[in-house]
Amino acid sequence: MARSPSTPYPAVQWRAGRSLEDLARDLPREIAVGLSLGGRPHTVLMATPQDLEDLARGFVVTEAIARAGDILGVTVTEEERGVLVDVRLAPGAVARKARPRNLEGRSSCGLCGVQRLADAVRPLPVLGAGARIRHEAIPSALAALEDRQALGRLTRATHAAAFFDSDGALVLVREDVGRHNALDKLAGAMAREGRDAGSGFVVVTSRCSFEMVEKAVRMGCPILVAVSAPTELAIAKAQEANLTLVALARADGHAVFAGGERLVEAALEPA
Structure with missing residues (x-):
C-alpha cells in the first residue's frame, strides 16, 4: 500500500494578545x-x-x-x-x-x-550551448511553480524542483522534504520520460550549494535557477561546467552569477 506524503498532526497555536487555539497541521512524511x-x-x-x-x-x-x-x-x-x-x-x-x-x-x-x-568535489563535464531563455521567463516560471506545489502548499515544509521549456512552460515538477531529493526526483522523471534536459531550465525552491549545480550539470541542463542565494563554490563549479546560474529569483527580478549569455532581453530577440 502506498505511503501518504503527508500526515495531519495536532498542535496548539499561540498568537500575541489571543487565547491559545487548537489546530491540525499537515506535515510532510520523512x-x-x-x-x-x-x-x-x-x-x-x-x-x-x-x-x-x-x-x-x-x-x-x-x-x-x-x-x-x-x-x-x-x-x-x-x-x-x-x-x-x-x-x-x-x-x-x-x-x-x-x-x-x-x-x-x-x-x-x-x-x-x-x-x-x-x-x-569532483570535476564536472562541460555543457554545450543548450537553450537560451528570456529574463521574463523566470518570474513567469516561479508563478507557475507556486501553483503546482501541492505538497508544499499543504505542509509549507518541502522543496520543489521543476523543469521548464525554453518558452517558460512548466514540463515536470517533483517535491520532497529534501532539496537534493527533489532535484534527483526531477532528474529521474526526466530520464524515465526521455526528455531532453538541454532544451530548457530547472528551478529549485532552495539555496544553491555546489551539489545542486553538480546535479543540474549531470542532468545535462544548461540553466539552473534558485530561489535563494548560491555559495561561492556553486558559482565556481557553474563557471567550470559552463552552466548558467541564476539565484535570488523573485517575482520582480533575479541575479545572474554565471553564464549570462544564455539569458536575453525580449526587446533584443531577433524578429
Whole structure:
C-alpha cells in the first residue's frame, strides 16, 4: 500500500494578545529509503515517500554512477521500517566507482557519508550551448511553480524542483522534504520520460550549494535557477561546467552569477 506524503498532526497555536487555539497541521512524511545497486546496498536516503523510482533513477544519474540509458529497471519494496529501492543496471554499465558512503544521506545534505575529500568535489563535464531563455521567463516560471506545489502548499515544509521549456512552460515538477531529493526526483522523471534536459531550465525552491549545480550539470541542463542565494563554490563549479546560474529569483527580478549569455532581453530577440 502506498505511503501518504503527508500526515495531519495536532498542535496548539499561540498568537500575541489571543487565547491559545487548537489546530491540525499537515506535515510532510520523512522515511528511510534504502538504495541498492543490483541488490548491493549503497546508501540510505531520508526522503518523502513519493516518486521513489524517480528518486533512484535521478540519484544514479546525478551521482555519476551510470547513465540513464543503463538503467534496466527499478524495484520498490515496502518494508516495516522504510522502503527498499533497487536499481538494476545493464552489465558493465558502471564506468566508474560510485562515491563510497558509510552514513545515511540526510534530507538536508547531498554528500552525507562520503568518505574522501576527492569524492566530495569532483570535476564536472562541460555543457554545450543548450537553450537560451528570456529574463521574463523566470518570474513567469516561479508563478507557475507556486501553483503546482501541492505538497508544499499543504505542509509549507518541502522543496520543489521543476523543469521548464525554453518558452517558460512548466514540463515536470517533483517535491520532497529534501532539496537534493527533489532535484534527483526531477532528474529521474526526466530520464524515465526521455526528455531532453538541454532544451530548457530547472528551478529549485532552495539555496544553491555546489551539489545542486553538480546535479543540474549531470542532468545535462544548461540553466539552473534558485530561489535563494548560491555559495561561492556553486558559482565556481557553474563557471567550470559552463552552466548558467541564476539565484535570488523573485517575482520582480533575479541575479545572474554565471553564464549570462544564455539569458536575453525580449526587446533584443531577433524578429
